[in-house]
Amino acid sequence: MSRRATIRTTHDDAALVARALEPDNTDEMATTVDDGTVVTRIDRETTSGLQSTVDDYVVNLAVAIDVASTARTEQDDRPTDTGPVSDHDTDTTYNE
Secondary structure: OOEEEEEEEEOOOHHHHHHHHHHHOOOOEEEEEEOOEEEEEEEEOOHHHHHHHHHHHHHHHHHHHHHHHHHHHHHHHOOOOOOOOOOOOOOOOOOO
16 A cells, blocks of 8 residues: 655745756655645655655755745846857967
8 A cells, every 4th residue: 555645835936946856856756836836746655655755855845945045046136138258259269
């Protein structure tokens, strides 16, 4: 018999939080985004395995929220037009 947990959390940028969580998901986990809510379903064969996975997920979720918050802040602080990348001719060959 399989054990199952569904965790729902609401975020300003739920898609970004879900993307930050994705690398830590195992084969027994599925994360989706539904109207600003991150929904993660976890299936495990044992209660202790489910508890372990949920504990790990909650820690990973806290990190993902920090990453999303930092990414939004960093992105907002950058200018929208940085101008030309270089003032130098890109076809020039440089000899060492």
